[in-house]
Amino acid sequence: MYHLYDSNAIRELDSLAIARDGSSGLGLMSEAGLACLRELKDRWPQCQRLTVVCGQGNNAGDGYVLAREARATGMDVTVIQVGGRERLSADALLCYEKLLAAQIEPQVHFDAISSADVIVDALFGIGLNRAIEGPFRSAVEHINRASAPVLSIDIPSGLEASTGTSLGCTVKATLTVTFLGLKQGLYTADGPACAGEVVLDELGIDSTLLTKVSATARLIGQSYIKNNIRRRKRTAHKGDHGHVLLVGGAPGYVGAIRLAGEAAARSGSGLVSVAAHPEVANYINLGRPELMVHAIRNADELAGLLHKADCVAIGPGLGRSQWAMDLFARVLATTLPLVVDADALNLLADEPFQRANWVLTPHPGEASRLLGVTTQQIHADRFSAAAQLVNKFGGCVVLKGAGSIVMGSGVPDVLSDGNPGMGSGGMGDVLTGIIAAFIGQGYSVLDAARLGACVHAAAGDHAARDGERGMLASDLLAHIRTLVN
Numbered sequence: 001m002y003h004l005y006d007s008n009a010i011r012e013l014d015s016l017a018i019a020r021d022g023s024s025g026l027g028l029m030s031e032a033g034l035a036c037l038r039e040l041k042d043r044w045p046q047c048q049r050l051t052v053v054c055g056q057g058n059n060a061g062d063g064y065v066l067a068r069e070a071r072a073t074g075m076d077v078t079v080i081q082v083g084g085r086e087r088l089s090a091d092a093l094l095c096y097e098k099l100l101a102a103q104i105e106p107q108v109h110f111d112a113i114s115s116a117d118v119i120v121d122a123l124f125g126i127g128l129n130r131a132i133e134g135p136f137r138s139a140v141e142h143i144n145r146a147s148a149p150v151l152s153i154d155i156p157s158g159l160e161a162s163t164g165t166s167l168g169c170t171v172k173a174t175l176t177v178t179f180l181g182l183k184q185g186l187y188t189a190d191g192p193a194c195a196g197e198v199v200l201d202e203l204g205i206d207s208t209l210l211t212k213v214s215a216t217a218r219l220i221g222q223s224y225i226k227n228n229i230r231r232r233k234r235t236a237h238k239g240d241h242g243h244v245l246l247v248g249g250a251p252g253y254v255g256a257i258r259l260a261g262e263a264a265a266r267s268g269s270g271l272v273s274v275a276a277h278p279e280v281a282n283y284i285n286l287g288r289p290e291l292m293v294h295a296i297r298n299a300d301e302l303a304g305l306l307h308k309a310d311c312v313a314i315g316p317g318l319g320r321s322q323w324a325m326d327l328f329a330r331v332l333a334t335t336l337p338l339v340v341d342a343d344a345l346n347l348l349a350d351e352p353f354q355r356a357n358w359v360l361t362p363h364p365g366e367a368s369r370l371l372g373v374t375t376q377q378i379h380a381d382r383f384s385a386a387a388q389l390v391n392k393f394g395g396c397v398v399l400k401g402a403g404s405i406v407m408g409s410g411v412p413d414v415l416s417d418g419n420p421g422m423g424s425g426g427m428g429d430v431l432t433g434i435i436a437a438f439i440g441q442g443y444s445v446l447d448a449a450r451l452g453a454c455v456h457a458a459a460g461d462h463a464a465r466d467g468e469r470g471m472l473a474s475d476l477l478a479h480i481r482t483l484v485n
Helices: 007-021 026-043 058-072 090-101 134-145 191-195 222-228 254-266 299-308 322-332 343-350 364-371 375-380 382-393 427-440 445-466 473-484
Strands: 002-005 049-054 076-081 118-122 150-153 175-179 197-201 217-220 243-247 271-276 292-295 311-314 338-340 358-360 396-399 405-407 413-415
Touching (some): 002 007, 007 026, 026 058, 026 090, 026 118, 026 150, 049 058, 058 076, 058 118, 058 150, 222 445, 222 473, 243 254, 243 299, 254 271, 254 427, 271 299, 299 322, 322 343, 338 343, 343 364, 358 382, 358 445, 364 382, 375 382, 382 396, 413 445, 427 445, 427 473
Parallel strands (some): 049 076, 049 118, 118 150, 150 175, 217 413, 271 292, 311 338
Antiparallel strands (some): 002 217
């Protein structure tokens, strides 16, 4: 688990670090430039021709330091200055003057980008909050067209540090060396596609300073599973591990409820029951006899199953028929903890309802319907969207997508794992089954959402070792068992 910070928190941390030294930001700027040079030489030791593209903020100052020190090591260094130096901060201007003293004269054209062994992006930092235009946009486009690897200083230029959204156009970095604290925007929305590998350098600040600034999010991954999953008693039996009831499986959508059921079983649920439409119920446990499948004609027939269950998951393959609406209404009337996904989320959007003991697992399209906004608005600030969902519906939310966000009480959690191969049908059904299984085993809805999301993402990464393209939701099932153990 790592702490993440929005741009305001990073500015506060920066101010505390400067106050500690009793100086301007020049010291931090020098340390940042040297930190980038160390990472550059470690990653690309054969680099001879270095091009550093600088803007007008403090990131430019970091770039000037890097360029000057790289020249001192014998590299052939070219600095490209985008925008006039008259807008440089006092500290960055001092670094610029030292650059000139080292006989490095910045250029204004972009030719050197195409011939570089490594390109350094020092255009914009965390202060950018508007779309990139004019020569700055041209600079980003030249960088992205080049074949050389790219090191971004602190954050890829064009990426909003707090939300992770692209501000018109964004540098696609190979490596991002970020300072003081990890920016939350690096890990969700457009962040993962733009940042490449992220390396944190705290620039030697006193660790006590970090305790004075509150993190705005947390980054969790596979280690979270190991640190938070409980050991089982040697005397445990199936009754100790929960009874999950999955409701869904309308005609034509048998696969969804089957995937959710098997995921729940592989995640350690003691018993898994499935309530499905009579026309398809007989097919659901073919090849997976451990699933107890019940043909449900109407909502009244759910009563006995609900009485036996510890948790209910509803939505996979549910559809939006009258049968589906009746079953959803019956499930909402219980006091059992719930996991709500897929068509059940669409039904919830039609008639909003609030409760504390459930997990909603929307993808951006479902989230947009739940909040009555566009998917673009969801993407523009996923942290805000997740918080709005919790505020409107209660409980906790797993907002799926690149850098899935788990939001409940307290700061949100962002997943470090997951890959593009998981963008295929049935993946959400697997997640629903995993989370339901953890709730059935006695975890709180928030802890189950965190664990379930981590297991799901890590299983996706394990499955992707054989290739992302063509990966199926069912490919995750064997890896789930490994991860929960």
